[in-house]
Amino acid sequence: MPNAETTLPALLARKAAEQPDAPYVVSAETGVVWTYADADSDADRWAAALAGAGVREGQTVLIMLPPCTEAVAAWIGLARLRAMEVPINTGYLGQMLRYVIEDSEAGLMVAHAEHLPEIEKATAGTARTRTLQTIVVVGAEGALPHTAFHLVRAEDFLATAAGSTAVDPPTGRDIASIIYTSGTTGASKGVLVTWRQAELTATGIMPTDLFGSTDAFYSPFSMFHMSGKSPLYATALLGARVIMRRRFDTARFWDDIRTHGATTTILLGAMANFLWQQPEHPDDAGSPLRDALLLPLVGDVGGFARRFGLRVRTTFNMTETACCILSDVGDLANDTSCGRLRSGFQARVVDADDNELGPGELGELVLRADEPWTLMAGYWRKPEATAQAWRNLWFHTGDGFTRDADGNFYFVDRIKDAIRRRGENISSAEVEHEVNAHPDVLESAAVAVPSEHGEDEIKIVVVARPGATPTPEEIVGFLCSRVARFMVPRYVEIVESLPKTPTQKVRKVELRAAGISPATWDREAGQPRRRTPATS
Structure with missing residues (x-):
């Protein structure tokens, strides 16, 4: 059975004992430092309060928070009960928000006060027998509004924490989160992300052999996606720190990097291009940032790396996978490849009948792992979709790929696009x-x-x-x-x-x-x- 020693809840407890005063999360907005001891203690308080509210092993709890320490502590607190966090996209409203609330079958939610109006609007008219009953409100100022739900301030909720919450710690096979897909091509599905999958995603994004305890990961990413969760996991493995900002801002990026000494980051989508398009400065290569994972690569990778003094890496990943294809220690084959197959995984490019294709032939990328529990455990409450994705014992990505004779893989397009x-x-x-x-x-x-x-x-x-x-x-x-x-x-x-x-x-x-x-x-x-x- 996958062990519990490297799951994030166990890591935080160990780091809190080894380096209690070391910074774990630093707010880019305020500069406030949350130490490893703070993180471990706050997670325990959330676990005790959640247990007191009736949350038990195997149950789901919704989290709708911006990137903040409360989001991290509530997530780890749930894990210490072996309950399942369901983070909600904070941009959801209306039918999409209602769908996740109902599909999750959660009876309790932790949400920021700014989202209460949309939650109330999205759920208006639902039956009184709906599952969700209680919302723990973070960031409430003034009186709480009147809603159909039972609302409780987070500080009052945490004040109820008492007694032991001891349960068997989660192992690598347990569910770390149910993360709903982005829905770029259709309805969202809840991906059952295991702790072992989360760990390998984190080390694919921030390989532990390239970094150490003095590193800092700049993370302007949401906690309802692995881009926001992985830096927290990777830095805990190293005893390093995360510089957390609520959202990416081109104008603040380099000031944040310099102020907080950030050494690595992810540049998703157009983020790298936003930086590339800014006017050049003589000190562009003089920041502490020395490493960046680009998803996807920019057109002139070499020029980008030289201008900003970076080691550039890339990977291919989905919520369902674990960075199975990535560039090897910063060595990009060219400007268009996603990298090569990572040790411990298998990949094929196949035709519509799942027959493997040769180099240069376009087909669908399918994946599987040598080790159990390193890819998603399925889709929440969707056995048919799970079986379809895993047909013929391979996970079907839905992405069109080619590969070359040297083993480099190339993303071509979403098949539906x-x-x-x-x-x-x-x-x-x-x-x-x-x-x-x-x-x-x-x-x-x-x-x-x-x-x-x-x-x-x-x-x-x-x-x-x-x-x-x-x-x-x-x-x-x-x-x-x-x-x-x-x-x-x-x-x-x-x-x-x-x-x-x-x-x-x-x-x-x-x-x-x-x-x-x-x-x-x-x-x-x-x-x-x-x-x-x-x-x-």
Whole structure:
């Protein structure tokens, strides 16, 4: 059975004994330091209070908090009861929020006061027999509002903590969290993330052989995703610290890095491009930051690394997996590979019938592990979806990949995002890569929209670099000399921002649903067209 010694609840207890006064989490906003002793003590208080409220082993509890020490302590407190944390995307509202609340079957929630209006609105009209009854409120100022739920201030809730909560500590096979997928292509599913999976995800993001106790991980990431949880796990393995900020802010990034001595971070989505597009300064390479995990890589990785004095790494990961493919100790094969297979995992690129394909052939990436409990334990309350994902004893990622003869893997596209035009299969990621090479483009997203001739047309949605004003004609002209004719978009729309999940994934389902709007430029008409229906 997987042991309990390296699960995060056990690690915090051990570090609290070994280095009680060492900083574990530092707030970038306030500079307040939360030590390992503070973390261990606060987690125990949450465990005792939750136990007093009736939370037991195997039960679910919702957490809807911004990145903060309360979110960490409540998570570890639940783990010490062997209960299951269900972190909610703090951007959820309406039906999406209601869905997670109901699907989780949780009777108790810990939420920030700022989310109470949306929680009440989302659950209005539900039956009085609904499971959720009590909300522990963090950050409440003044009187608590009147709602259909029983509300209790976090400080009053914690004041009830008493007695022993001793249960067998969680092992690597136990569920660390039920994390709902981002839903970029469909309805969210609750991923059963084991503690062993969480540990391997953390060490894939911050390999322990590359770092030590003096390192600091800059984490402007949400706690409802592994990008926010993994730094907490990795630094605890090392006895290092996390610099926590509630959200990424380009303007504050380098000041935070210098002020707090951050040595490593993750740059998700367009974050690296946001930094790359800032005016150059002579001291760009002079910050304490020496390492960055880029997801995905920028177009000029070498130039990015040289400008900022960084060792750049990358990986491929999903909520369901554990960094099974990654670059080896900072050694990138090229600017487009996700890396090579990590020890302890197996990977194939397969066709629609799960037959393995050869080098250079496009198919779906499937994965499995040598060690048990290192990939997700399934989808919460969705046995059919679990069986479908694990058909033929391989986890099916839903991502189109190729591999080369040297064992490097290449992400091509989400299979559902692929575009079929003029008899050709087109990677939206490849189109976006070329559009993003335009000097006036910050980021872009390519989607399929219906064609009056059948199959698809390509629409590219573009965010301009600050201060730049590219025109659709310029962008299309730029692409004509860079991509095959069938890959040149018919439609271009320039917008202020792209719809994204909090983990910076573009919600292409929204872009496809938007279809052709009055603001969309049509290459065939040379002007905006009237809106036409779209499919998602």
